[in-house]
Amino acid sequence: GLVHKIEQTKIDYEASLISLETARKQLIRDVEKEFYYLLAIQTNLVLLEQNLELAEKRYLQTLENFNNGFASELQVLQAQVSAANYKPQLSEAVSNFENRHRNFLILLGMDPESRIELSGNLAQPGFTGDAHVMMEEYLVSRQDIQAQKKTLESLENSKKSSRSSGFSPTLTLSGGWSTSVNDPFLNDNWLPDSWTDTANLGLSLRIPLDGYIPGSSQKNAVSQMQFKIDQAQLMLGAMTDSARTEILNLNQSIRTSREQLDLAELNVELARRSYEMTEESYRQGVMERLDVEDSQQSYLAAVQQQLSSQYNYLSGLIDLKYALNLDSLDEVFELNMEGDNE
Secondary structure (H helix, E strand, C coil), rough: HHHHHHHHHHHHHHHHHHHHHHHHHHHHHHHHHHHHHHHHHHHHHHHHHHHHHHHHHHHHHHHHHHCCCCCCCCHHHHHHHHHHHHHHHHHHHHHHHHHHHHHHHHHCCCCCCCCCEEEEECCCCCCCCCHHHHHHHCCCCCHHHHHHHHHHHHHHHHHHHHHHHHHCCCCEEEEEEEEEEEEEEHHHCCCCEEEEEEEEEEEEECCCCCCHCCCCCHHHHHHHHHHHHHHHHHHHHHHHHHHHHHHHHHHHHHHHEEEEEEEHHHHHHHHHHHHHHHHHHHHHCCCHHHHHHHHHHHHHHHHCCCCCCCHHHHHHHHHHHHCCCCCCCCHHHHHHHHHHHH
C-alpha cells in the first residue's frame, strides 16, 4: 500500500501545478483583455474631446458670423447647444474610464489611487486558423483537460490502494535474539555454562476475507470507487466535447469579428470623406450647420464602431490563446501559417 500512497502524493503535486498554471494564465488573460478595453476607452475619450473642440470652434465661428450679420441669433443658440451636448457624453466617458482604471490597478495588485500610462495598439493582423487543426494539436494540452485526467488518475490510484488494503494478504515476518549471563561475581572465572542465548523466529500470513464477501463494506468501497472512476471518464468525455465546441465557436466568432472590423474600417473611411466634404461645403455656404453636425456625428459613430470591432476581434484572439493553452498572440498567428501549409 505504501507504493500507492507515494504515487498519490506525486499525483496531488502534479495536479497542484496544473491548478497554479491555470490560475496564472487566467490572470494573464483577464489583464490583457482589461488592458485593451481601457486602451479602447482611452482612444474614445480622445475622439470625444476632438469632437467637442470642433463643435466649440463651430459655435465661435457662428457667433462671429452673427456679429458680422451673416447668421441669426437662433443659429448661434443652436450651435451653442450642439457644443454643450458633447460635454455630458465626455464627462460620462471620463467617469467610466476612471472606474475601469481603478479596477485594473486592483487587478494588478497596485494602489487604486496610482496612475499608469497606457500605450499600445488595438490593430491586429487577420486570422485564418483551421479549427480542426487546432483541436487536433492543442486540445489535449488544455488546462481543464489535464486537470480532469489527473482527477481520473487519482481515482484509479485510490482504487488500487483500496484493493491492496482490502484484498491482498499480509505476510508478517518476526525474529529475535537475546543473551543472558548468571551472576559472574559468584565465581572466580566466567564459566561458559553461565551464558544463555535465546532465539525466536515467527511467520504469519493474514488473508482478509471482507473484500471477497458480497455486500461487505470493503466490497462496496471498491465498487463506489469504480463508480467515481466511470463518472470521471464520462466527465472527461463531456469536457473534451465542450472544449471542441468552444474552439469551433471561438474560431467562428473571430472570423465574424474580423469581417465586421473590415466593414467598420470601410465605413470610417466613407464617413470621414463625407464629413470633410460637408465641412468644406459649409465653409462655402452651400451646406447648413445641421448637415455638418450630422456628418460629424456619423463619423464619430463610425470610428467608435471601429474601436468596438477592434476590441471584440482582439478579445476573441485572447480567449482563443487561453483555450489552446498558448503563451502569446504570436503563437496564435503562427497557426495561420500552419493552416496555409495544410
